[in-house]
Amino acid sequence: MINSPPALEGVMDIQIELIRHVIEETGSDWDRRAHRFAVLAESAIHSGLARAWRTSRPRSPDALVFEAWVELARAQLAGRFRDPRAVIDNCYRAAALRPEDPTPWVVTLSVLRSTRGPYNNVLSIWHEVVSRDAWHREAHLQMLRYLSPEECGSQSRTLDFVDSAHAAMPLNAPTVALELTATVDQHHRIVARGGIDALLARQHLAYPRTAELLNRSxxxxxxPGGLTHSAALADLNTLSYLLMQANRLRDARNVFDLIGETVTPWPWKLEGDPVEVFIHKQEQATRT
Structure with a gap:
């Protein structure tokens, strides 16, 4: 075994402390906590930070969740898990150490969704999340995709899930973009069929229910003060994308002004390189 040079170990220790502080300062703000875990995990995919932190603090729930989330991000990049059972075990240990935290259950849900786990198992973990945080954004997005026709559900199950959530959802919930996200998915489902359906896909966005959804959003x-949750800019990216698809360029321009230069990979990557597509669409909207 080759040990890291002392200077590199010192740098890693500093990085771990910075990550620990950024996560700890979220307290019980579960929305902000999950958002920071997701962003930090993405940045740590190609490093040994997660394992080093968990090894040095094996009873730290944050270290356990961080390693689990990094492994989840690696699996999403590679298209497969090296050891999904180990990831879930880390989550269970973290949940036992901090029972009130929904985050370990969210990662578990994501693993089960990625590995096409049985519905009853997924539903059980889903209840663990929403019993702790009824409007957890990441958990709702994971369930939305799990219930989609591309994965383990159908279009009717997707619609039932979205309708049930929106019937009780507060206006300022972190999950406010759930129906909009489902609409993007459905739009691309129609486009993927090809033929006349693809040619008429834009007309589906003019249907009364969808038009009202866009207007309301x-x-x-x-x-002022419209969106306050951590992933607000991601949701605004989704809104601007769908407005462009609906050829509502003037409305999209107003949303682009709020977004500035913060490009999120989804949904722009559905049409190519996210940054290039975003810039192209932004320029289109600006010319109106």
Whole structure:
């Protein structure tokens, strides 16, 4: 075994302390906590930070969840898990150490979704999350995709899930973009069919229910103090994307103004390189 040079170990220790502090300062703000875990995990995919932190603090729930989330991010990049059972075991240990935290259950849900786990198992973990945080954004997105026709569900199950959530969802919940996200998925489902369906896909976005969804999102999200959750810019990216698909360029321009230069990979990557697609669409909207 080759040990890291002392200077590199010192740098890693500093990085671990910075990550620990950034996560700890979220306290019980579960939305912000999950957002920071996700962003930090993405940045640590190609490093040994997660394992080093968990090895040095084996009873730290944050270290356990961080390693689990990094492994999840690696699996999503590679298209497979090296050891999904080990990831879930880390989550269970973290959940036992901090029972009130929904985050370990969210990662477990993501693993089960990625590995096409049985519905009853997924539903059980889903209940663990929402019993701790009823409107957890990441958990709702994971369930939305799990219930999709591309994975383990159907279009009707997806719609039932979205309708049930929106019937009780507060206006300022972190999950406010759930129906909009489902609409993007459905739009691309129609486009993927090809033929006449693909040619008429834009017309589906003009249907009364979808048009009202876009109008409501535009009205509520762009008003002062409209979106306050951690992934607000990601949701605004989704809104601007769908407005462009609907050829509502003037409305999209207002949303682009709020976004600035913060490009999120999804949904722009559905049409190519996210940054290139974003810039192209932004320029289109600006010319109106």
């Amino acid at each position: 535009l009205r509520e999200w762009t008003s």
